[in-house]
Amino acid sequence: MIYLDNNGTTPVHPEVLKAMLPYFTEKFGNPSSIHVCGRRTLAAVKEARTSVAKLLGCQPTEILFTSGGTEGDNMALAGMVHAGDHIITSVIEHGAVLEMCRYLEHTGCEVTRVGVNGKGQVEPESVRQAIKTNTRLISIMAANNETGVLQPVEEIGKIATDADIWFHTDAVQAVGKTPIDVDRIGCDLLTITAHKFNGPQGIGALYVRRGTPLRPLLHGGHQQGGKRPGTENIAGIAGLGRACELAFEGLQDGSMKRIEEWRNKLEEAVLAQIPDCGVHARTAPRVANTSNIYFDHVGGDALVLALDEQDIAASRGAACNSGEAEPSSVLMAMGVGGERSRSSIRFSLGKMNVESDIDLLITVLPKAVETLRARTSFSSETQGVVVHK
């Protein structure tokens, strides 16, 4: 299997698995217990917190462990606003932000969703113009999951600071792919999830700047200062910590540069060999691993399935939306038409890929597109409808 859906999830790195395994066996214990078993797991939590903090450029005490990106995003929003408050977010956010905003509207909050330009970027000026006297929180993602487009979070952070408004960024798709520094971004809250950078699923972290008045979503024990109660997922936390260490090393060792070269090689080959296709947001600043490509007159889902038959895993967009016939709201927000949006698929590379994966994809893709296009035109000629068999 050639796995090119790393924005959906990534395989666990062997080093991460190694770091996790002892906490399922001999190193069990509740970190709240004062005996040696508890002290051992508490030490693992502390160690992981330090590794996460190093990757994000913050203090270990500013890290809360969560169950992943959805919880981090939900907590950053619901824990910061009250009825009557105004939130500014964007139309291209992940559902974990957008659906929480929708919920908060039902509880009496007001939400402004700013659009994006043709390159898929939020314009900082549109955020500035959306500010009202009751604006309490701005939530804009660091990198988009479908296009890989990096958002101008540093400029937005400055706008938030100047206006004295809390700023949250969903950095789920940025972490490990581009350096993150919470002070440079100027954010008060930042979400990450381990499974997007070779850690395990079901564990993540929320950075909470010291002094940020975040209310807990869960209520129970005293764990994590009562901010996120519940017995800690020790094996997951150990895995997240190790994944952060590897991500930190990966940002220095040239592996992202290599991935970017392969991504660019893929795009150049596709554009040269396949007619009527193009790369979304090609000239925008993007994370190195992501390429969202449209193939006109081909259904995106049909192409994903045709590649799957050849043991190549790609995706039509966000993992949680794929399989839906709806066009991507992210691409539509960029001005891409419905048909072209449905004809788009996302390739997202990862640390476990090798160059020959891309070489194979380049040989398979033109034929797959040609076959589907031939079937499409046959269907439309005979039945007047576009169907992929």
Ligand SMILES: Cc1ncc(COP(=O)(O)O)c(C=O)c1O
């Ligand atoms: C940008 C973004 N935010 C949040 C999430 C949700 O993360 P999790 O799956 O860990 O809940 C995802 C997952 O796809 C994502 O891409």
